[in-house]
Amino acid sequence: MxxxxxxxxxxxxxxxxxxxxxxxxxxxxxxxxxxxxxxxxxxxxxxxxxxxxxxxxxxxxxxxxxxxxxxxxxxxxxxxxxxxxxxxxxxxWARETWRPVGSLHPWDLEIIYDANGEHRTIKDGEFGDEDWNMPKAAERGNVPSLFMPRWASRLTxxxxxxxxxxxxxxxxxxxxxxxxxxxxxxxxxxxxxxxxxxxxxxxxxxxxxxxxxxxxxxxxxxxxxxxxxxxxxxxxxxxxxxxxxxx
Incomplete structure (x- = not known):
């Protein structure tokens, strides 16, 4: 697989x-x-x-x-x-357009999916050792689907x-x-x-x-x-x- x-x-x-x-x-x-x-x-x-x-x-x-x-x-x-x-x-794993909403905690991140406006909270350490720097992600605007990281995907x-x-x-x-x-x-x-x-x-x-x-x-x-x-x-x-x- x-x-x-x-x-x-x-x-x-x-x-x-x-x-x-x-x-x-x-x-x-x-x-x-x-x-x-x-x-x-x-x-x-x-x-x-x-x-x-x-x-x-x-x-x-x-x-x-x-x-x-x-x-x-x-x-x-x-x-x-x-x-x-x-x-x-x-x-x-499906890639789609999304954007970070902002940090809910120094290392947590809330994101929103463009297709239907659904929100999701990513917790600090949820994906182990993968370091994707949430504070920097929170400063970005809409992220095209091509650049969606694996951790942000919600459909398998x-x-x-x-x-x-x-x-x-x-x-x-x-x-x-x-x-x-x-x-x-x-x-x-x-x-x-x-x-x-x-x-x-x-x-x-x-x-x-x-x-x-x-x-x-x-x-x-x-x-x-x-x-x-x-x-x-x-x-x-x-x-x-x-x-x-x-x-």
Missing amino acids: TDRPILFSAPMIRALLDGRKTQTRRDLTKTFARYPQLEGYETNGTLKPVDGRKVPCVEFVHSPLGLWDPETNPGGRSGWYVPLKAAVGDRL LTVTDVRVERLQDISEQDCVAEGIEWVTRTSSGNFYRNFDAPDLPIMAYGAYRSLWNHINGTGAWESNPFVVAYTFTVQRGNIDAMSKEAA
Whole structure:
């Protein structure tokens, strides 16, 4: 089992908290955006066995440039890379936008999460020898999700399934599991938030398409990249605090 951070936007954090989100998809091809030499080459999305763990990757067929992760492919003879490296059984701690409110005690710290305004108090010494200097943290403003430290995380995901597929192959059921926001139900079925036309709710597949483009930019859905689809369970709690409780 491996622990890794994973970024989520505020709407997706709220979906996790509400119990609406049990899947996430990540574009496997973004890693190669800075390599124009690979443009136009056929790609295969697949899972590779690495140290007994099946991890997601993209393989470039007959590419002129061999790209590799030395950790997972030390020979460097294949044109594939593993961006996230998570496998079934791994734990992911969610990174989100947050900010310190202030010191409640010389070494304690109160923080607030941007997604829903929830407050949390971190006690001095709560995370052992990890020295993260609370007084200095209390002087900072909003902290982007990318820079959330592990001790500030409040959501822990345990990976139960990993698949590699084309983005547009997602099912209606999986679109719902991605956390799209329900709006109304009619005789035709359930309708969800439509980022392309907010006043016109749409069914699950179209709603997820609009969400993907909203997060990743115009045309991201149409490019139909290989993605890794993670299914997970969600627990509210800091990953290290949970480990201490289980010990």
